[in-house]
Amino acid sequence: MTVGSDAAVASYAAIGDSFSEGMGDELPDGTPRGWADLVALGLAHAAQAPLGYANLAIRGRLLGPILDEQLPVALDLAPDLLSINGGGNDIMRPRVSVAAVADRLADAADRAAARGIRVMIVSGADPGDHIPLGRMVRSRGDQLAREVRRRLDGRAMLFVDNWADEGLRDLRYWSIDRLHLNALGHARVAGNVLAALDVPVAPGGESAAERLHELEAARPRTAAYWREYVLPWIGRRLTGRSSGDGRAPKRATLEPISLDR
Numbered sequence: 001m002t003v004g005s006d007a008a009v010a011s012y013a014a015i016g017d018s019f020s021e022g023m024g025d026e027l028p029d030g031t032p033r034g035w036a037d038l039v040a041l042g043l044a045h046a047a048q049a050p051l052g053y054a055n056l057a058i059r060g061r062l063l064g065p066i067l068d069e070q071l072p073v074a075l076d077l078a079p080d081l082l083s084i085n086g087g088g089n090d091i092m093r094p095r096v097s098v099a100a101v102a103d104r105l106a107d108a109a110d111r112a113a114a115r116g117i118r119v120m121i122v123s124g125a126d127p128g129d130h131i132p133l134g135r136m137v138r139s140r141g142d143q144l145a146r147e148v149r150r151r152l153d154g155r156a157m158l159f160v161d162n163w164a165d166e167g168l169r170d171l172r173y174w175s176i177d178r179l180h181l182n183a184l185g186h187a188r189v190a191g192n193v194l195a196a197l198d199v200p201v202a203p204g205g206e207s208a209a210e211r212l213h214e215l216e217a218a219r220p221r222t223a224a225y226w227r228e229y230v231l232p233w234i235g236r237r238l239t240g241r242s243s244g245d246g247r248a249p250k251r252a253t254l255e256p257i258s259l260d261r
Helices: 035-047 063-077 098-114 134-152 183-196 205-218 222-239
Strands: 011-015 051-055 081-084 118-122 158-160 251-257
Touching: 011 035, 011 063, 035 051, 035 081, 035 183, 035 251, 063 098, 063 251, 081 098, 098 118, 098 134, 118 183, 134 158, 158 183
Parallel strands: 011 051, 011 081, 081 118, 118 158
Antiparallel strands: 051 251
C-alpha cells in the first residue's frame, strides 16, 4: 500500500503502548511527541492540507487492553489510516504465547480493514543490546516479527518492521532508560513508516539530532541505571502495575495537525 496523490490521507489514528505514545521524545512541557506525531506531520505535508490526527496509545499497556480499550475507539473515529502497535510489553513478561500475540494483531488489522480503514502494523525497535534479559527479549521479538509477517502475507496491509532495523539497535537512538527510543530514534522510526507509505519525511524531522548530545551526557552509569530504571520496572511487573495506570490518551479525537506545526 502506498499513499500518493490518488490516495491522500486526511485522517490518521495510532493505537499502542509507550512506543506509539512517544515516550523518550518529550517536548519542553513534558508531553511525549514521538514517531506517530512525526508521521502525522509528514502526511499533512504530503497532502498539503491539515490532517485529523488521534493518538490513543498509553504507556505500559499489554496488547489485550490496547485492543479491548483503544481499538474500538479508533474504529469509531473511522480514520483513513490506522497504525497498530502492541505486544512489546507482552514479550517481556515471564510467560507469553508469541503466536497468540501475532494472532491478535492480525485479527485487529482485519477488523480495521473490514471497516474500510487502511491499516498498518508497526513494530517497536529492538532494545536487546541494552537491557537486562535482552537476549530473551530479542528472541521473542524476532519470533513475533516472523509470525506477524506470515499472517499478513497476501493481505493488502503494511507491516513496518522496525525490529529488523539493525541501525536502531545503536545506543545513540535510545533514551536514558535504554528501553524507550529518544528523539533521534523516534525520528528514524518515522522515516521508516513514511518510507513504507511512500511519503516524504516532513521538514524539521531531522532536528531531533540536536538533543542527542544532552541525552548522552545525562546517561546514568550502571548502578544509577539499575536504581532509577530497572528496579522500579521489575517492581511494576511483579505487582502487576503499569506506568500508564490512570493515564488518558494524549489525543483522544481526530484533532487537526497544521502544516506550520
